[in-house]
Amino acid sequence: MRFVCDRMLGRLCRWLRMMGVDAIYPQEVPDAELLGTASSEGRMLLSRDRALVDGAGDLGFYIEALDLDGQVLEFMGRFGAPGDWFTRCTACNGPLSGDEPAGCSGAVPEGIEHRHAEIWSCRSCGQRYWPGTQYASILKRLEGLRVGGCYGEVACDGPR
Numbered sequence: 251m252r253f254v255c256d257r258m259l260g261r262l263c264r265w266l267r268m269m270g271v272d273a274i275y276p277q278e279v280p281d282a283e284l285l286g287t288a289s290s291e292g293r294m295l296l297s298r299d300r301a302l303v304d305g306a307g308d309l310g311f312y313i314e315a316l317d318l319d320g321q322v323l324e325f326m327g328r329f330g331a332p333g334d335w336f337t338r339c340t341a342c343n344g345p346l347s348g349d350e351p352a353g354c355s356g357a358v359p360e361g362i363e364h365r366h367a368e369i370w371s372c373r374s375c376g377q378r379y380w381p382g383t384q385y386a387s388i389l390k391r392l393e394g395l396r397v398g399g400c401y402g403e404v405a406c407d408g409p410r
Contacts, residue, residue: 251271251272251294251329252272252273252274252291252292252293252294253266253271253272253273253274253293253294253295253296254273254274254275254276254284254287254288254291254293254294254295254296255273255274255275255295255296255297256281256284256295256296256297256298256299256302257275257277257278258297258298258299259275259296259297259298259313259321260275260277261318262296262313262318262321262322262325263275263296264340265318265322266322266325266332267338267339267340267343268335268336268338268340268388268392269322269331269332269334269335269392270332270333270334270335270336270337270338271332271338272338272343273296273338273343274287274293274343275343281299281302281305284297284302285302285305285306288306288309288310289309293309294309294310294311294329295309295310295311296311296313296325297310297311297312297313298312298313298314300312311328313325319391319395322395323395326395326396331396335389335392336370336379339372339374339375339377339379340377341372341375341377342372342374342375342377343374344372344373344374344375345372345373345374346370346371346372346373346379347370347371347373348368348369348370362380366380366381366382368380368381
């Protein structure tokens, strides 16, 4: 399934992309254009604007939560938990492909190609990714959300 997020859900859109979801985020466009994109591209519109979601009919889904974790949980509650993590560019939504670290010299900060066995490149915009300092915390957060809505050191009995 493919999605279009309105301007109120930019952060959710980036996290959906990390989870491997095809999600676009056209910034500062009129509602009519968002509805047109959803319709013409067969995308589900995600929004915090009830009137916009109502206008999308079956192609609209209202996200009630204000916080990112709640938004991700609402998404997974309706559409399921995505499983192809780290396959989309967080900047442009393009597909990622694995690169040999040795071939990335000059395209990543000095030393990265020697410290990491995995480096990914966006086939659309050329952005490079590697499992840096934030990678472990992102994995922990995504895993916690997928298995029940909790992450970190917080004890939890299920979705919030």
